[in-house]
Amino acid sequence: GENVEQHPSTLSVQEGDSAVIKCTYSDSASNYFPWYKQELGKRPQLIIDIRSNVGEKKDQRIAVTLNKTAKHFSLHITETQPEDSAVYFCAASKVSGGYNKLIFGAGTRLAVHP
Amino acid sequence: DAGVIQSPRHEVTEMGQEVTLRCKPISGHDYLFWYRQTMMRGLELLIYFNNNVPIDDSGMPEDRFSAKMPNASFSTLKIQPSEPRDSAVYFCASRDTNTGELFFGEGSRLTVL
Numbered sequence: 606g607e608n609v610e611q612h613p614s615t616l617s618v619q620e621g622d623s624a625v626i627k628c629t630y631s632d633s634a635s636n637y638f639p640w641y642k643q644e645l646g647k648r649p650q651l652i653i654d655i656r657s658n659v660g661e662k663k664d665q666r667i668a669v670t671l672n673k674t675a676k677h678f679s680l681h682i683t684e685t686q687p688e689d690s691a692v693y694f695c696a697a698s699k700v701s702g703g704y705n706k707l708i709f710g711a712g713t714r715l716a717v718h719p
Numbered sequence: 720d721a722g723v724i725q726s727p728r729h730e731v732t733e734m735g736q737e738v739t740l741r742c743k744p745i746s747g748h749d750y751l752f753w754y755r756q757t758m759m760r761g762l763e764l765l766i767y768f769n770n771n772v773p774i775d776d777s778g779m780p781e782d783r784f785s786a787k788m789p790n791a792s793f794s795t796l797k798i799q800p801s802e803p804r805d806s807a808v809y810f811c812a813s814r815d816t817n818t819g820e821l822f823f824g825e826g827s828r829l830t831v832l
Contacts, residue, residue: 637819648810648823649762694762700819706775707752707821709762 607632609697611710619718624685626713628695629677635697638671638678639707643692652693653680656700685717725811725824733832737799740827743792744813752821753786753796754810762810768794801831 608631618624630638639654655662655669655678662669666685671678682689692714698707724743732738744751752767766776768788776786783802788794798805808828812821 639820641821648825650823651820654820698819706764706767708764709754711761 607708609710615714617716624682626680630697634699637698637700640680641694690717723824729828731830735800738801740796742794742811748813749816750814752812756808803831806831
C-alpha cells in the first residue's frame with residue numbers, strides 16, 4: 606500500500622521568509638496529492654492539491670510542485686505570515702480507475718514568528 | 720450544507736465502557752472515512768465506505784473497533800470495550816465526488832480514563 610513520508614516535522618521561520626515542506630510517496634500509481642492545513646484545535650482543511658498531469662500549481666502565496674519520476678512533491682509558502690502557523694499534512698491517493706484511500710504524511714508543524 | 724457533522728464533540732469515559740461516535744456526511748458525497756489523530760501516530764485511516772459499503776477496514780486496530788454505515792447520511796464508530804490507549808481525536812470525513820476533496824468534521828475528542 607501507499608506510504609507517505611514528510612519532512613521536516615517542525616519548521617520555524619521569520620515572518621516574510623519562505624517555508625518549504627517536502628513529501629515522498631511509494632506507490633507509483635498515486636495521482637492525486639492534496640495538502641491540508643490544521644490549525645490548533647481545528648479540523649484539517651484543504652489548501653491546495655495537484656494531480657499527476659501537472660508539475661506545478663500556484664495559488665497566491667502557496668505553490669505545490671510534483672516530480673513523478675522521483676515520487677516527491679513539495680509545498681512552498683512565500684511571504685509567510687503569523688496566521689500561516691499550523692500543522693500541514695501532505696497526502697497521496699489514486700483517484701482514477703477506482704478511488705483508493707487517502708494516506709497522510711506525519712505532518713509538519715510550522716511556526717511563523719513576527 | 721452544514722458540512723460534516725460529528726457527535727459528541729467531547730467524550731470522557733472509563734476503561735471498559737462502550738463508546739459510540741457518530742457522523743453525518745455531506746449530502747451527495749460518495750465516500751466516508753474515519754480517521755484517528757494522536758500526537759504519536761498522526762492521522763491514521765481506520766476504515767472507509769463507498770456508497771455505504773465498507774471498502775477497507777485494514778486500519779481498524781483491533782476487534783474492539785467496529786464501524787457501520789446503515790444509510791448514506793449516517794455512520795457510527797464503536798469501541799467496546801474502550802481502553803486508555805484509545806484516547807485520541809476521531810475525525811469523520813466525506814469526499815466530494817467531483818473534486819476528490821475530503822471535508823472533515825470537527826472531530827470527537829475521546830478520553831478514556
